[in-house]
Amino acid sequence: MKANQEDDFRDRIATVNSDGERVWIYPKRVDGPYYKWRKIISYIQLIVLIGVPFIKYNGKPIIMLNVLERKFIFFGNVFWPEDLYIFGLLFITTVIFVVWFTATFGRIFCGWLCPQTVFLEMVFRRIERFLEGDASKQKKLNNQDMSTQKFFRKAFKHVLFYAISFFIANIFLSYIIGMDELIKIVTAPPSEHIVGFIAICIFSFVFYGVFSWFREQACIMVCPYGRLQSVMQDVNTVTISYDFKRGEPRGRKLKKEQDSDKGDCIDCKKCIAVCPTGIDIRNGLQMECVNCTYCIDACDDVMEKIGKPKGLIRYASHNMIEKNHGYKISARTIFYGIVFFILFSVDLFLLTNRPRVSAIINRMPGSLCTKISDDAYMNVYRSTLLNKTLDTHKYSFKLIDIEGELHLGESHIEIAGEGLEKFTMKVILPGKSIKKRGRTYFHIGIFENDKLIHKVLAGFRGP
Template identity: 45%
Template sequence: MADKEKFRDSVSTIDKEGKRVWVFPKRPKGNLYRWRTAVSVVLLAILFGTPFVKINGQPLLLLNILDRKFVVFGMPFWPQDFYIFMVATLTIVVFVVLFTVVFGRLWCGWACPQTIFMEMIFRKIEYLIEGDANAQRKLNAAPMSAEKFFKKALKHGTFFVLAVILANTFLAYIIGVEELKELVTSSPGEHLTGFIVMLLFSAAFYWVYAFFREQICTMVCPYGRLQGVLLDKESIVVAYDFKRGEPRAKMKKGEKAGDCVDCNLCVDVCPTGIDIRNGTQLECVNCTACIDACNVVMDKVKRPRGLIRYDSYEGIEKGTRLSFSARIMGYSAILLILLTALILLFTNRSALDATVLRTPGILFQELPDGRLSNLYNIKVVNKTFEEKPIELQMISPKGEIEIIGGTLIAPPGSLAESSFFIKLDKNVVPFRVTPVLIAVKSNGIILEEIKSSFLGPVHQKGR
């Protein structure tokens, strides 16, 4: 028993001395692997294609953290819209939690960029250049030779080129394809900072996929580390049917044993080096390679496929199917509320944000015609890609607004600042501080109504 539980005390990729155990997973083959390849081709096409897609001349997605400019589905978002991003992030987190409770780490195996880059790009190139697991082991153990040097140089050279492409793709999401094109086509000296950032990104990608690999999933990724609290006995995960498989034994004529023939193929193909027969483990990225491997074995020994399959612990133990538990209902309700809030925030988002403040330190002025005037500062953030002429109009009380300089134009995607006077008849300023309501308009349409205050003479009794 103690021996059976030994796996709990160690990490498959670290030896007793604390040194890294390099994983040489056998090349996966099978239906699920083919499906995963097809899905990753689609996802990679989306990832590499998105920076080039434009909607009304604007990028489909731009996350320019440096200039604090964000474009989603061709719509511009500014730091003022940060609350929408907060709600969107919360919605995604709840969705991920709910999804994980029900379907385990489906994301990790099928859609996570780390798994897709590692297993569907870098690992495939490694197999192509160095061969399958055994050939790789042999090559690594062999002394340096012309062949080894050539293979290693070719592999690492290709990895670095791919890392540069990945780095440039991610930069395209941050600075946009036009700026990236300029960066790539001009000499490094002209954009030294950009060039250094690109090199650092490339070096990081290269290091992750050439050396760090599965350690990202098992040691670094916070989502992976959350599995322990997200999964329950009803979560669908890649699972070994211990009821059917045990007692495992090599096939011997006449001997009665479980369906597992202890061939170890499921361990050999595992990119994180674990044995799924030990149960759900933090290191399992649900890549399905062990399902494919075991199905091949089951076919050979003429037993039903699915000894390793997508199932829950309860499903295997009791043969039950997934039920809509109170926890799932609770998460679904929260998700629905957040989604509704997100849609409302998106649809009610204003194209302009105006702030009006009475100019500090300046009291009222009495005009030659007997009216009173106050000076105000206005800041307008234009969140659209078009120039917006700004008009101001008094709603209450009745009065006149005079913009200093005559007109106020908010340039596309930036801030416009100006000052203006509100001129009111004395009879509508009964108090020392009178509330005023101003309409901010563009092309005749009221975009915002802003409350402020108007200072009158002290002798005018009241507030």
């Protein structure tokens, strides 16, 4: 960096001036290889995000996060409150993955996959540019006095923004209650679903406010991931970086200065003009950088025009630039990776071995031990069985680690997908199997097609 360059950029943000007022960002349109790849990935993501709620398996959505009923569906697997420990471990695994990924590749998720960035840059800002022009025209229009043309152009834009926000709010709601239920709410009169209608309008206004006004402030001020990234990254993290060794001292070269000691950066400030958070990437790693790659495309275009090699701004770590070597994996990255794969393996084991049923078997309240014969005693149990799958299954029950008999009244219990069945069973044990003091504990096995799929601990009270 220049020796006389301002060094207080870390004490303020680019979107607020010295008086504490909001500085509106007008990022210029940029086109380049990275932007084209981001468009492809973003449109695929949008298609998946909008299309997933319409896809069903066995009449149920393949993904549903119903926090209201505490029921989650992932690709035909139903998760209930008793599976909370799996979600807890999955959450920890996700946090470790985020730390590992950020320590290795920086904030690349924010620029390429974050829904906030995808909707803002690939939907709302593209519509804004289509209606109002590029950055200079938008700025000029906003500074003009109100006129009929300006009023209708602004009004049409904001009506369109709210309509898109309303659509986004409904799509997100479909992940919670399911598309079928959402269609019922949308097609029915608002008076029949007044609470849901008010909620969806509120969420629509929130999305509208974020994408039409709050914009980059969500990444800078609200997003916890952005504020924690400085803790996760170090000098070996690959992120969007300015090659200060090649670019400094910056400045335009005159023809008579071709042999001067100036670097490749001609200080055109195009990297600043295209930045959606208004930062100068040449100042180094900053919290506001979302790794959107606009500055890379803009700088590469300038380098190509002046006959210099591309890559003055590129994906690189500080050490890769400072020490002029390729990427080297750090011990911290290896440690995070090992921890992640251990946790991921445990998650995979728990998910693949998760019982497909949930059962509660307790002695009937108030019932006593009944003597059946000289050497046989009976306890009565109240049982609840939950089918955690989407399909109908038949279940049978057996004692698996104690001598005795189990009577159900029928050979099996048939339960529909996501169904809950309550029933009574009787367990008869010989006297030799019953402890003289305290309760006798044993397991009742739940079988499907003669295959043990789950077992439940039960207690037998003797005479």
